[in-house]
Amino acid sequence: MILLVEDDPVLGPSLKQRLELEGFAATHATTLAEARAFLGKRAPSFVLSDIRLPDGSGADLQAEIVAQHGSVPTIFMTAYGSLDQAVDLVKGGARDYLAKPFDLDDLVARIKELAAPSEGGPSEGPFATFGLSPAMEVLRATLDRLAEVDLPVLLIGETGTGKEVAARYLHAAGSRASRPFEALNCGQVSSDLADSMLFGHERGAFTGAHDRRAGILETVADGTLLLDEIGETRHDLQLKLLRVLQERTFRRLGATSDLDFHGRIVCATNRDLEEAVRDGVFREDLLFRLNVVTLRLPPLRERREEIEPLLKRFAHAAASRLGTSSGEVAETALAAARGHDWPGNIRELRNRVERAVALASGPVLGPEDLFPEWISQSGAGTGPSQTGAIRSQGSRDAFPSLAEARDEAERVHIERALAATDGRLQDAAELLGVSRTTLWEKMRRYRQEGHELT
Secondary structure, three states, rough: OOEOOOOOOOOOHHHHHHHHHOOOOOOOOOOHHHHHHHOOOOOEEEEEOOEEOOEEHHHHHHHHHHHHOOOEEEEEEEHHHHHHHHHHHHHHOOOEEEOOOOOOHHHHHHHHHHHHOOOHHHHHOOOOOOOHHHHHHHHHHHHHHHHHOOOOOEEEOOOOOOOHHHHHHHHHHHHHHHHHEEEEEEOOHHHHHHHHHOOOEEEOOOOOOOOEEEEHHHHHHOOOOEOOOOOOOHHHHHHHHHHHHHHEOOEEEOOOOOOEEEOOEEEOOOOOOOHHHHHOOHHHHHHHOOOOEEEEOHHHHHHHHHHHHHHHHHHHHHHHHOOOOOOOOOHHHHHHHHOOOOOHHHHHHHHHHHHHHHHOOOOOEOOOHOOHHHHHHOOOOOOOOOOOOOOOOHHHHHOHHHHHHHHHHHHHHHHHHHHOOOHHHHHHHHHHHOOOHHHHHHHHHHHHHHOOOO
């Protein structure tokens, strides 16, 4: 049972709904008093709490958790103004914190990672599924060698290939393992907020800066900072990052003196940064500094030997977490999975498996559980090679025109992209090679024509 403590009347119910959709059992408290009442009755398996509550603070809640139940995995949610308090709570035993606004997919992934039971040594820990193919074994060995070498590392790969997992493995493999690990998704925060979050600010540096605040470059200390989607940063921020890499110093917004940076920077991207340089949207000198060591994470379709062990691990983990018996996978489902291209990579695989386990009607997962869209699009018994097949028509008049067939193929392809990315428009647009606006307009048109899209 997850204990959610959030007094915001919109965010609280939304978070509870998302957690339940992901298969978690969750109870929602809006005050410290309500949380205490719950803690007095039972021990939660996980706690997700705002740092500021109407009748107390995150520190009060953390003390209550420890007093009644000892160590319980806890994530605190914080507005940027409470970042220092969140860091202190992590130092005091909380497992992590997320600065608002945050991506719900990132939150869910972090909860699943922290809530997953450990069944042994490092091979069964958070990196149990990292390095199951020859290509990934080579990558893992390379990261082991780089763990004690203080060089920038650039991780490149498609969405969902495991770039953050690779960064966390690099951090855990060396002497920095006991130090902080911070991740900032540059594509999910505004430019101004990214500046303040990274570098911190002095009091009065901008409207609303009522206190001095430390940025991530400061709070990460001598740990590891992952800058995800580095290709989405604007030019002036790129210049500041170049200075950090070259001179190992940075300056808070509004400050007059520099601070030393002692940590390690790892960057990740799904963009072609050389093309971005040619397009004038990424600094060439920064690219030179970043790609001292560049490691490519291959897409899942290039490491198909990982599909079966990953699928089985995800299924058993989901069944254990959800308390269901649907943790076994039929050979027909494994065969279907091996034949799928997995455009959303490991993220798509995990999403499909967890949805299948949550909704399966029996103890063994079949191909229809993993790929329900095959049935809805093409009827029972179809597979990847049959999805786009043209059905036989009763007469020439019923035969679709070329334009109609083209529209149908496009709609099916959009549905596959949405399924692969668990409905996230931005990721689906990237898979399809179109803008988010273009994808939205196409979805709107198909809905107006009476088609239900994911």
